[in-house]
Amino acid sequence: MxxxxxxxxxxxxxxxxxxxxxxxxxxxxxxxxxxxxxxxxxxxxxxxxxxxxxxxxxxxxxxxxxxxxxxxxxxxxxxxxxxxxxxxxxxxxxxxxxxxxxxxxxxxxxxxxxxxxxxxxxxxxxxxxxxxxxxxxxxxxxxxxxxxxxxxxxxxxxxxxxxxxxxxxxxxxxxxxxxxxxxxxxxxxxxxxxxxxxxxxxxxxxxxxxxxxxxxxxxxxMQFHPTALACGLDPMPLISEALRGEGAKFVDTSGKPFMNGNDLAARDIVARAVAAKYAAGEQVFLDARHLTAEKFPAVFAACRANGINPALQPIPVRPAAHYHxxxxxxxxxxxxxxxxxxxxxxxxxxxxxxxxxxxxxxxxxxxxxxxxxxxxxxxxxxxLLSDTPLLVQRPGADNLPMIREICSANLGILRSAAGLSQAIAQLSPLAQTSNAALLATLMAQAALRRTESRGGHSRTDYPRTNPALAQSFSCNIHDVPTMKIAA
Ligand SMILES: Cc1cc2nc3c(=O)[nH]c(=O)nc-3n(C[C@H](O)[C@H](O)[C@H](O)COP(=O)(O)OP(=O)(O)OC[C@H]3O[C@@H](n4cnc5c(N)ncnc54)[C@H](O)[C@@H]3O)c2cc1C
CATH class of the missing domain: 3.50.50.60 (FAD/NAD(P)-binding domain)
Known part of the structure; x- marks a missing residue:
């Protein structure tokens, strides 16, 4: 090989x-x-x-x-x-x-x-x-x-x-x-x-x-999908956007539509609207009762496996981290x-x-x-490869439950300087040995640096898009101050 x-x-x-x-x-x-x-x-x-x-x-x-x-x-x-x-x-x-x-x-x-x-x-x-x-x-x-x-x-x-x-x-x-x-x-x-x-x-x-x-x-x-099935599973089954393409609508706990017909707006907009409902203590559902298991067999099967019949009742949904x-x-x-x-x-x-x-x-x-x-x-x-021998490296472990908690609290749909700084303070000391902590630290640093809201990145302290920041940021391992990097 x-x-x-x-x-x-x-x-x-x-x-x-x-x-x-x-x-x-x-x-x-x-x-x-x-x-x-x-x-x-x-x-x-x-x-x-x-x-x-x-x-x-x-x-x-x-x-x-x-x-x-x-x-x-x-x-x-x-x-x-x-x-x-x-x-x-x-x-x-x-x-x-x-x-x-x-x-x-x-x-x-x-x-x-x-x-x-x-x-x-x-x-x-x-x-x-x-x-x-x-x-x-x-x-x-x-x-x-x-x-x-x-x-x-x-x-x-x-x-x-x-x-x-x-x-x-x-x-x-x-x-x-x-x-x-x-x-x-x-x-x-x-x-x-x-x-x-x-x-x-x-x-x-x-x-x-x-x-x-x-x-x-x-x-x-990070893209958060607005419609993951809210049924306590980890990971959460996805309720495809294609249901909304075929007319499914968001409704609140009382069954009232709340997206003013914009159910198929861009994902970040819809995810924020759904997250706002949860922040206000409400639950959100997708009303797809006019659709059939014949057209959406995987979605119907996932719902039924969790005691929900989409033909008879609205599907409970909430936003979830979906795409980087x-x-x-x-x-x-x-x-x-x-x-x-x-x-x-x-x-x-x-x-x-x-x-x-x-x-x-x-x-x-x-x-x-x-x-x-x-x-x-x-x-x-x-x-031709170098003749320097390749020596076995000993990678460290990831404390995923802790990292997930920190990312969810501070790197989710809504971010702020205070939360991102806290995440960096907690994660960066682990970055030397943990791959997940290294990546999460770099993500939080990039999010802190982007002092605006744009696409999948929403800052409560910078809610507007800043045209002067219409450029990609790149970063590398040297941006993590706690890392000791071999020369
Ligand atoms: C529920 C869901 C629905 C989606 N629906 C759509 C859709 O309809 N249309 C669309 O375009 N996109 C969709 N996406 C996104 C899309 O599926 C992914 O972006 C795409 O499949 C990524 O492909 P990939 O090959 O890059 O990674 P993956 O398909 O995730 O494969 C990654 C592979 O890397 C392996 N791996 C990871 N770490 C290591 C390691 N250290 N060593 C060895 N192997 C490793 C994993 O085991 C896996 O085999 C969806 C995503 C999800 C989660």
Whole structure:
């Protein structure tokens, strides 16, 4: 396996990167089983792509930039959106069974802030279908060595250039010397007490990249989904936005609608409105009684498993940490500021989402960035590695219950200088050894630095958007004053 590219993460991004690298020999490290612990398999709504006759790349680009609240990188947006038809074509080639109209054309769903119906879906279990075909394709590709239950622990770097990766399977620690590592470890929702993400989504990949010296970008921007099922589960099942696309409405405890018809406004606006109801001691429901289990089988099944029948009663919902717009800063080749260290999917910050992700743009981004990282790696011959021995590192543990409490209290939908400063004071002493604490510290610092409200970042002490701050912030491990960094 020496000097083969190593991909960390078996979600849509990592699987697509591995498939696009074939027939080049590649190692795929999956933190769980192949496809396990991956948010990709949980995606409900679908994949945004310009495939409808009334749609255009320009319209999709305009919707994405408008949702991004002034921080999208227009060239990246154009490149990613142009990749949408390729993503759909590739998945269909692998055998994906997406919903169709009676005339055989793809059935397209509508989601918040999209000007057109452009969500390609497989009922309300699109992610499961995407993962089914990608996993089958990976299993059928002999050049990909899959290592399951393999948790990446360290990326070795010399002179700002990747040298290898350390991972653990149970108690067994291994090191693969390599000049190309792809981080595809997904999001960070597991840092919050209320989340729709797998609990393992604590941003370990971002912390590994930061410790390797890579720059992170836009990490203050967290998207909170307004409609997670409020039933006491951790993580919380998602109630897809597609229900509101089909006419479901928010109602309060007395059954009265309260969004003035804006039920499908951008996620940050809706999440704040729902959070305000909870702050006022009320509960919020989604009235979807006109919809059927036939159209939304996964949502109906999740509700019924928790004693709720959406056909007869409004669904109790509350906001939950859902998607991280920020991540490892990458260029158009998905490469970070460290040579040979690539990032794709939710772990990457490409400039597509800006301050707020447009719904269903993330599976699209996962697969386009996976493809782009693979193309960049394939285009260069493996580099000669340094002969400095790679010594086993001893990573520290994360006190997740405590970190989740701190993040939920201070880095949630509404933030303030006082709360963010308190979070930094509590978390930064742990950052030396804990990946979750390191990442949460960097997120809180970035949020403190952004003295305005924009997209997924809302400050009670700076409630307005400041046009002078319409730029991305980047940060790195040197920004954490408590870190002792080896020379
Ligand atoms: C409930 C839900 C619904 C969603 N619905 C949609 C939707 O309809 N449309 C859309 O576009 N997006 C949706 N999203 C977002 C989208 O699913 C994710 O952004 C996308 O799937 C991320 O893909 P990924 O490959 O980057 O990460 P993931 O799919 O999360 O995969 C990450 C992988 O990395 C592994 N990993 C993590 N850390 C390590 C480590 N240290 N070592 C080894 N492996 C590691 C994990 O085990 C996992 O295999 C949804 C998200 C959720 C949670």
């Amino acid at each position: 020496n000097n083969q590219p190593v991909i960390i993460g078996g979600g849509a991004a990592g699987l697509m990167a591995a498939l696009c690298l074939a027939p080049q020999k590649t190692v795929l490290l999956c933190g769980g089983s192949l496809g396990g612990n991956a948010a990709s398999g949980w995606a409900q709504g679908g994949i945004a792509a310009v495939v409808g006759p009334d749609d255009s790349l320009d319209l999709h680009i305009a919707d994405t930039i408008s949702a991004g609240a002034g921080l999208c990188d227009p060239a990246t947006v154009a490149r990613m959106i142009a990749g949408g038809p390729w993503v759909i074509e590739t998945l269909l080639k692998y055998g994906a069974n997406f919903g169709r109209n009676p005339d055989g054309s793809l059935a397209l769903g509508l989601e918040a802030a999209h000007a057109r119906r452009r969500i390609v879906h497989a009922k309300d279990a699109t992610g499961a279908e995407v993962m089914r075909v990608l996993i089958n394709a990976v299993r059928a590709t002999p050049s990909i060595t899959v290592i399951e239950q393999a948790v990446a622990e360290h990326v070795f770097v010399k002179d700002n250039t990747v040298q290898g990766v350390q991972f653990r399977v149970g108690h067994d620690v291994s090191i693969i010397p390599t000049s190309a590592v792809v981080i595809a470890t997904g999001g960070v929702g597991g840092l919050f007490a209320h989340t729709t993400n797998p609990r393992t989504a604590t941003g370990a990949g971002l912390a590994l990249a930061a410790r390797a010296g890579a720059n992170l970008r836009d990490i203050e921007f 717009m920020g991540g490892i800063a990458v260029n158009a080749q998905s490469e970070s500021s460290v040579h040979g260290l690539f990032a794709c999917g939710e772990a990457a910050a490409t400039g597509l989402h800006g301050a707020n992700r447009l719904a269903s743009n993330s599976l699209l981004e996962a697969m386009v960035t996976g493809r782009d990282a693979a193309a960049a790696i394939a285009a260069r011959p493996p580099r």
